[in-house]
Amino acid sequence: MKExxxxxxxxxxxxxxxxxxxxLLKHSIKEIPIRTNADLLTEKVVAGKVALQKYxxxxxxxxxxxxxxxxxxxxxxxxKYGDGGRELLKDVILNPEKHFTGRRMKKFNITDSEIEAMMxxxxxxxxxxxxxxxxxxxxxxxxxxxxxxxLLKAKKCLLCHRYNGEGGGAGPALxxxxxxxxxxxxxxxxxxxxxxxxxxxDSLMLPYGxxxxxxxxxxxxxxxxxxxx
Amino acid sequence: MGGQMIMDSKKVIYFYFIxxxxxxxxxxxxxxYLASSYALSYPQWVVDLIPFSTARAxxxxxxxxxxxxxxMGGGYFIAMAEGGLNKIFSPxxxxxxxxxxxxxxxTGIIGFFFGWTQGRPLLELPFQMDLLVILGAVIFLLxxxxxxxxxxxxxxxxxxxxxxxxxxxxFTALLYIPGIFFYxxxxxxxxxxxxxxxxxxxxxxxxxxxxxxxxxxxxxxxVDRKAINKWLYIEAGLVLFTGIVxxxxxxxxxxxxxxxxxxxxxFSVLEPLPLLLMYWDxxxxxxHKPEFLSSLxxxxxxxxxxxxxxxxxxxxxxxxLPFVNYWTHGTQLTVSHGHLAFYGAFALLLxxxxxxxxxxxxxxxxxxxxxGVISFKIMTGSMIAMTLFFLMAGTIQVCLERIAGWSxxxxxxxxxxxxxxxxxxxxxxxxxAAIMVYDLxxxxxxxxxSK
Numbered sequence: 001m002k003e004x005x006x007x008x009x010x011x012x013x014x015x016x017x018x019x020x021x022x023x024l025l026k027h028s029i030k031e032i033p034i035r036t037n038a039d040l041l042t043e044k045v046v047a048g049k050v051a052l053q054k055y056x057x058x059x060x061x062x063x064x065x066x067x068x069x070x071x072x073x074x075x076x077x078x079x080k081y082g083d084g085g086r087e088l089l090k091d092v093i094l095n096p097e098k099h100f101t102g103r104r105m106k107k108f109n110i111t112d113s114e115i116e117a118m119m120x121x122x123x124x125x126x127x128x129x130x131x132x133x134x135x136x137x138x139x140x141x142x143x144x145x146x147x148x149x150x151l152l153k154a155k156k157c158l159l160c161h162r163y164n165g166e167g168g169g170a171g172p173a174l175x176x177x178x179x180x181x182x183x184x185x186x187x188x189x190x191x192x193x194x195x196x197x198x199x200x201x202d203s204l205m206l207p208y209g210x211x212x213x214x215x216x217x218x219x220x221x222x223x224x225x226x227x228x229x
Numbered sequence: 230m231g232g233q234m235i236m237d238s239k240k241v242i243y244f245y246f247i248x249x250x251x252x253x254x255x256x257x258x259x260x261x262y263l264a265s266s267y268a269l270s271y272p273q274w275v276v277d278l279i280p281f282s283t284a285r286a287x288x289x290x291x292x293x294x295x296x297x298x299x300x301m302g303g304g305y306f307i308a309m310a311e312g313g314l315n316k317i318f319s320p321x322x323x324x325x326x327x328x329x330x331x332x333x334x335x336t337g338i339i340g341f342f343f344g345w346t347q348g349r350p351l352l353e354l355p356f357q358m359d360l361l362v363i364l365g366a367v368i369f370l371l372x373x374x375x376x377x378x379x380x381x382x383x384x385x386x387x388x389x390x391x392x393x394x395x396x397x398x399x400f401t402a403l404l405y406i407p408g409i410f411f412y413x414x415x416x417x418x419x420x421x422x423x424x425x426x427x428x429x430x431x432x433x434x435x436x437x438x439x440x441x442x443x444x445x446x447x448x449x450x451x452v453d454r455k456a457i458n459k460w461l462y463i464e465a466g467l468v469l470f471t472g473i474v475x476x477x478x479x480x481x482x483x484x485x486x487x488x489x490x491x492x493x494x495x496f497s498v499l500e501p502l503p504l505l506l507m508y509w510d511x512x513x514x515x516x517h518k519p520e521f522l523s524s525l526x527x528x529x530x531x532x533x534x535x536x537x538x539x540x541x542x543x544x545x546x547x548x549x550l551p552f553v554n555y556w557t558h559g560t561q562l563t564v565s566h567g568h569l570a571f572y573g574a575f576a577l578l579l580x581x582x583x584x585x586x587x588x589x590x591x592x593x594x595x596x597x598x599x600x601g602v603i604s605f606k607i608m609t610g611s612m613i614a615m616t617l618f619f620l621m622a623g624t625i626q627v628c629l630e631r632i633a634g635w636s637x638x639x640x641x642x643x644x645x646x647x648x649x650x651x652x653x654x655x656x657x658x659x660x661x662a663a664i665m666v667y668d669l670x671x672x673x674x675x676x677x678x679s680k
Contacts, residue, residue: 003459028489031485050411052348055344064415105280135632
């Protein structure tokens with residue numbers, strides 16, 4: 001090819017690719033309202049997005065896996081807490097120092113209306129159809145259980161208690177919400193597991209201390225129940 | 230007057246490089262703080278004072294700012310040299326533009342500490358500062374275009390390198406625009422965000438980088454211009470052909486339809502190809518003049534194309550495959566890829582530009598290279614180590630959090646050590662960078678008896 005026409009090697013592939021992208025995006029963007037339930041995007045929900053941007057949440061957390069990797073993905077975090085755990089989730093955001101002792105989160109001065117809007121917004125994002133990502137909330141791959149929930153199974157807690165939809169009904173379900181309401185600190189929860197009757201003399205729960213758990217296991221279990229994960 | 234003006238153009242470009250180097254130096258302590266935040270448990274007051282989010286915003290914005298200023302300074306020089314001129318169109322406007330961009334960037338970055346932010350990663354700059362950035366960009370575009378135009382009118386000189394460079398800077402400026410608005414729908418927000426970020430780093434920045442690389446090869450190795458032009462066009466064409474639709478690999482999990490999994494993957498697997506060509510072509514040209522290949526600048530350029538190919542091409546390309554990306558997306562593996570890719574593709578190339586032009590501006594014929602070589606070795610070794618440590622942390626994260634289904638926090642506990650090592654590698658990198666910045670500030674002739 002003559003030197004004079006060499007620039008076509010650059011310009012033609014570029015134009016082809018740009019045309020393909022524009023065409024595809026045009027179609028794809030039309031699908032977005034359906035896949036994101038954009039009809040539910042009310043002023044209050046959008047106010048939640050404004051608030052999340054105001055506090056720069058996205059530089060520690062990710063949405064759709066994009067942003068800072070310092071803290072969990074928020075796209076579907078609302079599914080973990082559910083409407084029943086809404087108050088707990090609010091408390092985690094408002095008073096992070098109560099909930100996190102290892103890796104800490106900044107305490108922001110978030111207003112009441114902002115936190116409510118954030119909740120509505122996170123509830124909305126948790127229902128976006130984004131091809132079943134992240135894996136932990138996936139319908140196909142699901143949450144397979146972690147150290148804490150494996151411990152619940154291995155120690156037969158689930159014979160009486162329910163966790164994440166599994167287990168018996170003799171004792172109360174072990175949601176973080178319930179745990180936080182019932183115990184004022186991790187220490188009292190720990191004491192209770194070792195000897196339930198010391199905390200509540202009417203409790204029917206068997207004392208599990210000493211024989212059943214190593215110290216490390218007990219620490220892990222308490223942390224797991226307290227943090228709900 | 231002529232003599233004075235020649236001095237001025239080069240002096241202004243020199244200021245661009247000085248500011249870029251200062252901002253680069255500031256970027257590094259924030260990086261170390263970020264990595265160490267994973268390894269250690271900082272007390273609440275530290276976190277309240279400088280949260281990870283602020284430090285990350287500073288780290289990434291400084292990166293963008295110093296690289297853009299470096300490319301702008303280099304771009305002015307290339308426009309001038311390729312036009313056969315000895316001054317740019319207006320050194321005064323170039324200086325004004327530098328001041329505007331510096332004020333916008335630094336005000337924005339200081340604002341982050343006081344919560345003044347748009348709250349979108351990498352594009353945190355508030356709207357008012359965006360307007361200043363656009364003003365600076367417009368001045369730059371007018372000034373560099375006028376310089377190239379003058380070269381064409383006066384000397385009939387407008388090379389392939391100038392052409393690609395000009396398109397690169399125009400696209401960079403235009404692509405900034407979708408990023409300044411507020412989007413109600415998060416999926417639309419990320420779509421606009423990726424148009425900025427992806428089409429920058431895998432589109433317009435690549436054009437600028439390949440033009441800069443071609444310019445350095447042309448002036449420093451004495452390879453025939455025809456060969457350089459041919460490969461520049463082919464590489465740049467392939468980069469954009471694969472890169473533009475390649476944006477699809479960012480649409481997998483953001484609420485777009487699932488056909489992007491196929492489209493994104495198909496174009497992304499081709500993305501390493503132009504980078505491989507760039508490596509092969511640069512290597513061939515560098516070997517054309519063996520004594521240059523072994524010099525400091527030759528080494529910087531060689532390792533730039535190598536790490537560009539490995540970090541961006543191989544490492545990045547591997548992760549864009551949907552069945553890999555489903556598990557690895559948003560983990561420390563991305564961090565690992567990002568650091569190596571940016572260092573190879575842009576940072577090393579800019580260091581080469583700084584060494585070539587700053588020593589030329591100072592009139593140095595035979596550069597004292599020892600400090601530069603030492604700093605290069607420390608920085609590159611540290612960066613490779615850091616990449617591997619992030620890789621280890623990311624692998625643990627993928628296995629525990631993503632595949633085994635552990636909670637985020639539980640998986641992070643097992644990554645601590647590797648993040649700590651990454652912070653240490655970061656400190657090593659900062660030490661190497663300090664030597665290089667000092668060296669570039671005080672470049673000197675190789676003395677005859679020091680050999």
